[in-house]
Amino acid sequence: MAAARDLRATGMTGPGDEDAVELAKRHLVQPWPFAGSVGAEARALIGEGDGIYITDSAGKRLIDGPAGMWCINIGHRREELAKVMYDQAMALSYNTPWYTMNAPSAQLAMRIAGHAPGDLSHVFFTTGGSSAVETALRFMQFYNNVRGRPEKKLILSRGSAYHGSTYLSASLNGRPRDRDWMDGADELVVKLSSPDPFRRPKGMSLAAFADVLVDEFRDTIARIGTERIGAFVGEPVQASGGVVVPPDGYLKRIREICRDNDILYVSDEVVTAFGRLGHVFASGEAFGIDPDMITFAKGVTSGYFPLGGVIISERLLEELRRSNHPDAMFGHGLTYTSHPVGCAVALKNLDILEDSVLDHTREVAPYFQAQLKTLEDLPLVGEVRGLGLMGCVECVADRESKDPLQLDKNVGKRIDAHCHELGLLVRPLINMCVMSPPLIISREQIDDMVAILREGISRTMDDLRKEKVWQG
Structure with missing residues (x-):
């Protein structure tokens, strides 16, 4: 700060x-x-x-x-958020998500799904943005393992990106100073160019710059092979990279390429969701894309309580339910997944945003x-x-x-x-x-x-x- x-x-x-x-x-x-x-x-x-x-x-x-x-x-x-925190803590301060659940988390999941684009209809709650991105990536790995594609695990990220501080999420970061002295899962990540129009070659139009970025994306897939690439992770606006707003139409074109090549598109809305761009989610409303997953945190509780999450496409879950491995377990969870106090605060925060x-x-x-x-x-x-x-x-x-x-x-x-x-x-x-x-x-x-x-x-x-x- x-x-x-x-x-x-x-x-x-x-x-x-x-x-x-x-x-x-x-x-x-x-x-x-x-x-x-x-x-x-x-x-x-x-x-x-x-x-x-x-x-x-x-x-x-x-x-x-x-x-x-x-x-x-x-x-x-905001007194109304403080009161919700107190009331929920006095009613139920915590429950284990391993074999119990609470009502605020189910209600919040429904409310969030109602704002999400496309068929994103199910929510996994985390404790913040890093754990949200980590969850999305681990879900991609699980999804491809269950579908018999253990080699389809590489992740495409970009220069100027910031996706978190956990080991796997931090491996996606594209700011050099984040990685100068830190290790990462470099064998799993492929970095593409930053979509920063300010740094485009002199004399190049925005349309031509977008073409260069899209061509690089296609060429990277052709070089590596779609059978090895599991996901593309991108912020609609690169926040900590310096508020990098991509050229018009670029994200929609990347989304189409991902769909054509069976690559999961993860829209990292940890910053851009819950009002920062004027909408609960910016992916659909501001950029016209329907990702396979959206990660969120920060504004979901306006910072009053640590909470984040991943919204997952119904299509992905249905494919898992239809697989030949019904006993395969997504071995991932957090002590504070679906925390009742955090979810109650988020519900009230969403009321205020919508009002x-x-x-x-x-x-x-x-x-x-x-x-x-x-x-x-x-x-x-x-x-x-x-x-x-x-x-x-x-x-x-x-x-x-x-x-x-x-x-x-x-x-x-x-x-x-x-x-x-x-x-x-x-x-x-x-x-x-x-x-x-x-x-x-x-x-x-x-x-x-x-x-x-x-x-x-x-x-x-x-x-x-x-x-x-x-x-x-």
Whole structure:
């Protein structure tokens, strides 16, 4: 989220918070740490949230630009969700999913299936996005084993992709820094090019770029053999890769190729589902595709409780039921699969989304995109892109070469630090700043957010000029 930094060094500690800072340094291992500070760092301490805002330990109120981590869709401090959590915990706090079930999970599965495209009608619940993707991949393996195709297991992924942190899901990731020092199941994964239009060859049209990507997909299948490829996994919009929006029609063409070659299409909607693009699911509504599986998490509970899942095509399940191996077991499950509290929270969250938030998102999204786009007049900004309430500001040394500022890999963190002082939290990604605010954000609050971001980028440009890192 925000750049990791020692709170004492920045003067951001407040009364009663020093204990938490010191305890973190002595005992807490943060996610995505560097070896030089692993197990010995404290990060920006957040005390509370309300609506689209959070408050840090110094009492500074900040717009929650990343909505936590793409997830606080209906905003902080929603009493109705807290009440559902309490009521469900008092009624039934947990049941083992191995040989019992609960009503909220069955009701939620039905509600989710009602929003899913095509024949996606059955839901397996997990604890988050990584476990959702892991489940989809393990289901693909099981499906092909039962069908007598044990060799059909390779997975196609893409550059700029992010699909999780578990061993198999992380193996799909296409951001180099995610894998520089980490192992993965490389023998199972084939990486394709990123569908990033900003990085297409100079002079190439978007249509021609889409053709190149589709041709690469076809050529890869021809080279490897369809009998060896089990699944393609893709985000409709690559979120942590920098809000990469693919060329029009590209996903539909990939879907058709997968169908023609009996390759399962897994749409990773961990970020794009539950309102981020104005719909419960974006695959069908925004991109016109009907995948074989959809993975989801984050916005399903608006971050109030850890929950994720996979929606599976009825066709796949029917094929398993008709197989010659009725005793074959899908040996996969989690202690917290179909957690009653999480499912109850998700049901209420879905009520709120359906009542007004989805409509509001579709109404303000064009304004959000237009206001962010105004930042392209700043010399440091190479491109502003996005869809729905997802946006990315990509900074470059110059627009001709599109050099991603290799001389200073902390440009995003620099902008985040300035914005924090001004009242905005952003998601820094090397030379990019990602914005995905709570869906309840108003036009006035969008204006505030963009104004702060503009000032934060301007101050960063001044810093780079003074340090003679960038001429501008």
